Amino acid sequence: MSDSLKIADKTYQSRLLVGTGKYQDFTQTRAAIDASGAEIITVAIRRTNIGQNTGEPSLLDFLPPEEFTYLPNTAGCYSADDAVRTLRLARELLDGHKLVKLEVLGDPNTLYPNMIETLAAAKTLVKDGFDVMVYCSDDPIIAKQLEEIGCCAVMPLASLIGSGMGILNPWNLQIIIENAKIPVLVDAGVGTASDAAIAMELGCQGVLMNTAIAAARDPVLMAGAMKKAVEAGREAYLAGRMPKKLYSASPSSPTTGLIA
Amino acid sequence: MQILINGKPRSFEVTQFSVATLVETLDLVGKRLAIECNGEIVPRSQFESTLLIDGDKLEIVGAVGGG
Numbered sequence: 001m002s003d004s005l006k007i008a009d010k011t012y013q014s015r016l017l018v019g020t021g022k023y024q025d026f027t028q029t030r031a032a033i034d035a036s037g038a039e040i041i042t043v044a045i046r047r048t049n050i051g052q053n054t055g056e057p058s059l060l061d062f063l064p065p066e067e068f069t070y071l072p073n074t075a076g077c078y079s080a081d082d083a084v085r086t087l088r089l090a091r092e093l094l095d096g097h098k099l100v101k102l103e104v105l106g107d108p109n110t111l112y113p114n115m116i117e118t119l120a121a122a123k124t125l126v127k128d129g130f131d132v133m134v135y136c137s138d139d140p141i142i143a144k145q146l147e148e149i150g151c152c153a154v155m156p157l158a159s160l161i162g163s164g165m166g167i168l169n170p171w172n173l174q175i176i177i178e179n180a181k182i183p184v185l186v187d188a189g190v191g192t193a194s195d196a197a198i199a200m201e202l203g204c205q206g207v208l209m210n211t212a213i214a215a216a217r218d219p220v221l222m223a224g225a226m227k228k229a230v231e232a233g234r235e236a237y238l239a240g241r242m243p244k245k246l247y248s249a250s251p252s253s254p255t256t257g258l259i260a
Numbered sequence: 261m262q263i264l265i266n267g268k269p270r271s272f273e274v275t276q277f278s279v280a281t282l283v284e285t286l287d288l289v290g291k292r293l294a295i296e297c298n299g300e301i302v303p304r305s306q307f308e309s310t311l312l313i314d315g316d317k318l319e320i321v322g323a324v325g326g327g
Contacts, residue, residue, distance in 0.1 A: 019327025029325060044326025047266040047319065048293050050286055059325055060292055075326050085296075089321050092301050093294035161327070210327030 003238065005206055007183055008099055008131035008152040010069070012039045015200070016230040017071065017185065019210025023219065026062040032213055033063065035223035042071045042101055042208070045090050070094055071133065073101040078114070080104060080121035087125060100125065101155070101187075101208075103135035111161040111188075115142050119149065126150035135187050138172040140179055147182050154180060155187035155208060158199060162211040164191030167198050177203040193222075193229035200233025201241070261314035275314070280307040282318075293322045 004011040018038040023029040033041060041063060072090035074083035087100045104121055106114030115137055125132050131152045136142055138156040146154050156176055159165035166189060167173065177184045183205035190196050190209045199207050207230055216222035262271050263282075272285075279302050283289055295302045296319040302310050312318070 020325040021327045023325065042327055043323040045294075045321050046324045048288065048291070048322045050265055050268075050270075050288075050320065058291070059323055070323070072323065073326055085299075088301055089294040089296060089319070090323075092303060093292060093321065093323060208327075 003234065005183065007040075007133065010099075012069070013037075014039045014227075014230075015206040015234055016196070016227055017042065017206055017208040018213060018223070018226075019208070020059060020063065021210055022214035026057060026059060028219060029059070030062045032219045032223040033068075035220045035227065036213065037227045038068075040069045040071050040099075042073050042210070044075050045072055045086050045093065065094060065097075069099065070097060071099060071101045072097070074103050074121075076105070077103070078105050078117070080117040080124065083117070083121040084124050084128075087130060088128075091130070098129060099131045099133065099152075101133050101135065102151075113137055113157070115139070119145060122146055122149045122151055133185070138169050138176065140172060140175040143176045143184070144179055147180060151182065153183040153185055153205070155185045157188040158186045158195065159189030161188040162215075163189055164212060164215070165189055166191050166195040167202075170198065170202055173199070173202050173204070190226075193225040196226050196229040197233035197236070200230055201236050203237055206230070261312075263312055263314070264317045266318070266320055276311050278308055279310045279312060282312060283307060286320075288320070291322065293320055295320050 004013055005015050014037045016036055016038050017040040018033055018036050019042045020029055074086045077083040077086055083104050102121055104114050104117040106112050113136055122132055122134055126149055133153040133155055134146050134151045135155050143154045158167040185206040185208055186199040186204050187208040190212045196207045213219050213223045261275055262269050298317050
């Protein structure tokens with residue numbers, strides 16, 4: 001069955017997008033990403049260490065940009081200007097690469113997005129030719145506005161970044177999904193496989209996660225679990241779940257032919 | 261001359277040199293990086309032709325693990 005994820009005119013077989021942070025070392029990062037089956041991986045843009053350990057391996061040695069679609073992020077940015085500046089550097093760094101993850105944070109304790117700055121940055125980036133996947137609050141109005149600006153995907157949080165609290169407001173996510181003509185992906189808050197499956201069952205086009213895999217006791221095993229959960233959730237969504245019946249039970253076995 | 265690189269001042273015993281020479285001096289040749297000078301990106305194709313002078317502020321960045 002062909003059921004691919006389409007983002008900004010490119011198709012992907014995997015609906016699981018993963019981060020590359022918080023792993024023990026690059027070998028573990030690579031093993032977990034392989035187990036996850038992810039094709040799109042997020043990276044952060046940071047100052048290069050000058051004058052120290054110039055010979056040490058880099059993330060790119062373990063995850064060659066030819067093998068994966070890089071999704072540079074703006075983690076740590078608290079203003080639209082900083083986010084735009086970071087992604088312009090990322091574009092230069094990755095040879096003109098246009099697909100980016102925009103996030104503008106509003107508060108260091110919750111890492112909750114500042115949507116006013118995010119909207120401003122999104123406008124500038126779209127005008128500048130970027131394909132913007134945007135981390136956002138689960139506010140249906142904001143999500144619609146981001147779509148109207150021209151973002152290629154909206155990525156509402158399930159719960160706070162790195163919290164592992166799961167999907168706290170499935171109803172809002174559902175409203176966002178129903179109203180959107182662009183892919184909706186859950187980004188942030190997934191804690192375990194069932195959270196990812198629920199996101200997909202709600203009709204999300206994909207899930208982006210990092211800590212849920214990296215902070216598991218066995219990240220590689222969890223990466224495999226997430227792959228299956230995203231696939232299972234997607235198939236359940238496509239299959240269409242049975243209606244819930246609160247007060248009328250319905251036996252699965254025949255009601256006739258019982259022994260007397 | 262003194263240049264601010266990634267927030268730290270560094271002194272060089274010349275009065276002017278190119279971004280390409282700086283990349284060599286810092287042992288960063290072949291590394292995947294992006295450079296911003298005084299808030300403007302210096303495209304890789306312009307490393308040779310872009311000259312740095314005293315007081316320039318540089319940001320040199322690369323990709324690292326992140327979510």
